[in-house]
């Protein structure tokens with residue numbers, strides 16, 4: 001059974017962001033599989049990839065918010081930083097041999113669900129309301145297309 005299923009309530013209405021969120025969920029599910037198989041080297045590898053990808057995704061979101069001039073960018077950035085620090089802390093504990101993998105999984109699922117539903121939907125609706133062109137411009141800048 002899939003540990004973390006995508007659901008329509010996580011839909012932000014912006015495909016590029018939804019795709020990135022889905023990718024994070026795929027990493028979380030890969031982690032769940034590795035934990036069930038009790039393969040600690042794969043667990044460590046997936047946690048590393050999950051952190052890398054999530055940090056890139058956060059940078060992308062922050063760039064979108066900065067482009068628009070979203071007034072709560074700093075607060076949102078702090079939430080991202082706190083989350084990254086929290087996952088890195090789990091990573092350290094795993095490396096030290098502590099079995100915190102189930103706790104990490106449950107934390108990831110709860111945190112991501114709440115964050116998308118509350119914080120991400122907030123900046124997206126604020127930015128879209130004011131200027132629907134902000135996304136295209138930022139994508140061009142970010143990816144240079």
Ligand SMILES: [Fe+2]
Pocket residue numbers: 061076080115119120
């Ligand atoms: Fe976010």
